[in-house]
Each structure stands twice: as structure tokens, then as C-alpha cells.
Amino acid sequence: MTTKSPNQVQLLTCGERRRLKYGAAPSVFDFKNTSTTQESDRAKRKRLRESTQDTCTPMIEDLPIYMDELIVHHEVVVDQSSTSISTSMPEEMCSTAEKEIQCDIPTLGRFSIEGMKLDTKMLSYYTGLNGYDHFMLLFNILGPAAFDLNYKCGLLSPQDQLFLTLMKLRQAKEDVELAMLFKVCESTVSKIVTTWINFLYFQLKELEEQFWPSKDIIKEHMPTDFAKKFPNTRVILDATEQPIHKPSNVEAQSKTWSSYKHKNTLKTMVGVTPNGAVSYVSSTYGGSVSDRQIIEHSTLLDVGKFDAGDSIMADRGILVQDLFANQNVFINTPTFVKGKSQLDPEEIV
Template sequence: MDILAHAAENIKMKEEYAKLILENENLKRSQVKQVDKGTSIDLSTQRFSCSFQYYTGFLYDRFYNVYNFFVPGVDLPFEFSKNISSLVSFSLEDQLLLVLIKLRQDFDFKHLSNMFGISSQDCSCLFTNWINYMFYRLGSLDIWPHRDIIIENMPEQFKTDYPNTIIIIDGTELKIQRPSSLHRQSQCYSDYKSCTTLKGLVGVDPRVSIVFASMLFSGSISDKEITHRSGFLDTLKSLLQSGKLQEGDGVMADKGFTIEKEINNVRLCLNIPPFVPSSASQMSGPAVAETIKIAKHRVHVERAICRVKQFKLLTNKVSLSLFSCVNQIWLVCCVLTNFMPFLIEK
């Protein structure tokens, strides 16, 4: 009889435990915010509400800041390249959520189709159309502020060390699936990464917001060549003409960017670590101190690139099937990081 009573008590405890879990889950869902218009969040959005930062890189409220930027009205401001019948009952919030999950976690389309209840073909089509629209929307933004705004918001230590340096640049590489063409393999092979890559140039302001992101080039390109071909120098010239930069403003870079002559021709100055003189066996004390000082600030562009590469679609080997929109994906991921909190407090 004691055994039966004990078993009954265990069943009762399990039922109460299950009830508590259910109540806790309902409480979490009740705390999910609603859209500004007061409409309810769709079920699939609720499903990920407690793990938004993991799935998308954004907290829940920032996700809606991003959403309101891309969808300022009631309807989607672009048309899909083909009719997708399953999207009739698929909310715009969930469409953007799917795209951000693909960028952040790089789940394959079969996985996403199971998560959202639409076919993998529809997931692929939705992703491609949204990425092209996001590229257009973000690419039309003027993300390079006036020099006065940049200087006003500089971290104090940076302002002390390099008060007129406006941008820090660095190159980064994305691993890609090996092309079948031997010529393409040779073009994209990176000695640094020992595999086929694409390379982009990134520029950040002193508070580590991305203000310049180039298109992607084959991985064999040098730092100096990508500075020329990316349009970075032309951008500096146009910013000088518009008054957003002034003569004598600085650009900070690593030693690999042997572009002092080109920067001086634009009437700006280049801050890079000093080289060891050919007549000396080692650096002088002041040169070592300058190297350390530059490295202390230049490391932040690497932090910005690291944040971009937290979008795993760029960290994993980029599939050849995505090559038609790889530049769009790259730029979207770069500019989306500007919707995140500052990496450096003022």
C-alpha cells in the first residue's frame, strides 16, 4: 500500500511540475512586446522571443527598430520576383526574422522551412528577395557622419592621442567554397588563409561604427590594391569636397597599407606603425611607443569586423549558390552592426 501511495504522490508531483513549466512559459509569452500598432506577434515570432539575441543578434526591442526601418508602412515596399503562395499567411515580422536567422546562424533552408512551416524553395526565394531589398535600403544610407560629429563623440583617450584621425581601416577575408574553374581558384586563393577567399575593406570611426564597407574582391588582392579598387580614395576626395572632411585629417591603418603617398595626394595624413629603418637592427624607443599607441586604437576595427563575422553566414564557407548575392549579404551584415550598441562608450 505504501508503494502505491508513493507512486501516486510521484505522479501528482510530476503533474504539478508540468503545470509550473506551462505557467512559466505562458508568463514569458505574455511579456513579449507587441508591435507599435498594437497587433499581436505571430506564433513563430513568439517561438523565438526568449532567444532573440541568439537567433538574430538583436534584443527584442532592437529587432523592431530594424523592422520599422525596413518596413516603415503597412505593406512591404518591394515586390517578390515570383509569386510565393505560402507568404499569404506569413507576417512581415516573421519574414524579416527568417532572414536574420539565416544571416546570424546560417541554418540551411531545409532547417528554416521546418522552423517556419514553408517549403525550402520558398525560404530561399524569400531570403534572396529580402537581401536585395535590404541591400538597396541600407546602401542608400549616408553612414559617414560629418567630421565635427565624429570628433565630438570620440573616446577621450583617442581624442588625446589622435584628435584629427577620422577613420580606421582594415581588410578582412571570407572563406568561400572552392570554384570549379582553376583560373577562379588562382584568383581567389589567399596565401594568408591558405584557401580560397573573398576580401573586403572596412572602415570604422573612433567609436567603432562602420562608416565604409567596400564590395568584395578576390582573396589574392593586396591591401594597397584594394584601397585603390574599392573606391575608398575617391570617397575621401568627395568627402573633402563636400566639407565632411578637412585637409590634414587622418586615416589609421596597419603596416600592410603602404598608401601614404596616395593619402597625402588626397591632402590627408596616414597613421601607421613605424617601420624599422634599414640601417638599424631594431626599433627605437619612441617608435616602439608609437607602435603600441596605434595598436591600442587600431584593434577596435578588428573588433568591428569580429562583430560582423558573428553573422555565421560570413564565418562559414560561403556557398557558391549564394555568389549571386554575396556582396549584398556582406554589406547588409556590415551596416546591420550599426543598429547594435556602441562597442566603445564615449
């Protein structure tokens, strides 16, 4: 049996696995030589954590490593004059080195009307208003009651609550998205929207009579082509239906079921002037109510609403000629096909 030289690899059999005997294989790489080993980043961070228990001043040469620790403990500082935030050291680690490690991270932050003050385009996109001055005009019209509503949200100002509500109405955004944009919870968004819609209704309801323009104003702003063909038109009427969740009450299900939309809806009669301005909005009824029933209970039949000789343009389904006959108001509706495949030439003219 031959004897192996010291430089040869010796094997130690342990069970079924063969392993190198410790110290059997020489190496030119001395991993255990502490004199040439550099401190690892992980060990340096550990040393820094232990050292910060007694002092809050980090070594300047260790700042690149120290930044990793700050990512976990950073605080956000919002700059009102720009759309950015900066990360900085926590107060317990404050030092002169703080200025060396601050950085700017672009973000929109919390949505607010002040943040949109100079961005007229986005404010118009979210609310439909012409700008910040237009928004503040609406807010001031609502009066001081806006600061004393039954539901008060300490996180958002009354102006921001109105801004949130207008975004909900204009963009039909979900509560979860609004909660993310305004940094509040979904239940808060729901309460704000419900409170402000009711508040807007009662405050703006007083202006209902101002929405109905005089005949002279309508003629002044009537489109030229429209004036040539329908010069006496006072209002254009049509009904709109808003889908709703199916009510749990059986009677409410029946009253809100729309045979036209094949779902539960709320129905409202809306009127606009020939140039497109909304001039009339009726009360809201269940989807099963007919257009005629809405008009029968509306203020359109009030004496003095129309002048003799006025005409109402309406959809063919609004059959209310007899209701306005005593006021000498004509209902202008499209001609019915009456079961035929097409209209006669005389009817088209």
C-alpha cells in the same frame, strides 16, 4: 506394469519431444471461465473502434482508453497568446467529451516575429536589433516593395522572411535548422535568403552616404583616451575575407584564391569610426586582390571625403600613403619591425 492414477501427469511422446497430454494436469486456475474474465484494454479499444463507425460519442468511463486512440488522430491547435499547443479530437469524433480529454503540451511552434514581440532579449540574440520596434523600423524603411518581391512565399509573411534572413546573417544558421524552426523546406529557406539579401542590398545602398559621419560628429563621440592620442582619426580601415566554396571555373579559382588565408575568399575593406560604428564598406573583390587595389577603386579617394589634416588608422599591410598625400591626409600605421627581432626604443615611443 503399474497403472497411473488419474491425477498423475500422463506424457504423450511425439517424435523426440515429450509433451503433456491435454487435460492430464488439473489446475485451480480456471482461465476459460468467461463469467469471471474481465475485458482486456486491447479488446476494449477494438470494441470502441468498431462502435465509432456508427456513432461519434465515446463512453465517459472509456475515456482513459480512448485517449490512446486520440494520440494517433490528434490535431494541433496553436494559441497565439501563449507558447503552448493543445491536442483535441478530430472533427469526425467531436462530442461533449472533447473538453474532458484536451491537454496542453509546451512547445515553441513555428518561429515568427510576432512570437518574439514581447521577448526583447531573444529578438536581440537572433537579429542584433534592440527590440520589436527597432525591427519594424527597419522593415518599414524598406518600403512597400517588400510585399512585391519576385519570389513570394505563401507560408511566411514578409516580416517573417526578413526575420529569417536576419537570423541567417546574425547567427550563421544552416538552412536545415531554419527550415525546422519556420516549418518550411530547405529550398524555400535558400530562396528566401537569396531574395532578401539582394533586396536589402539595393534598398540600403541608397543610405551609403549617410553612413559617413562628419568630422564634428566623430569628435563628439570619440572615446577620451583615443582623443588624447589620435585626435584627428577619421576612420579605422581593415580588410576582411569571407571563405567561399571553390569555384568550378579555373579563372574564378585564381581570382578568389587568398595566399594569406590559403583558401578561396571574397575580400572587402571595412571602415569604422573611433567609437566602433561602421562608417564604410567597399565593394567586394576576389581574395587575390591586394588592400591597395581595393582602395584605389574605392570612394575613399573622392574629393571631399576627408578634410585636410585628417588621419586614417590602418593595418601595416595597407600601404597607401601616397594615394592620400595630395589631400593632406595622413595614414597612421604600426611601425614595421623590418627584419629585426624587436623594435628600437625610439620606434616604440
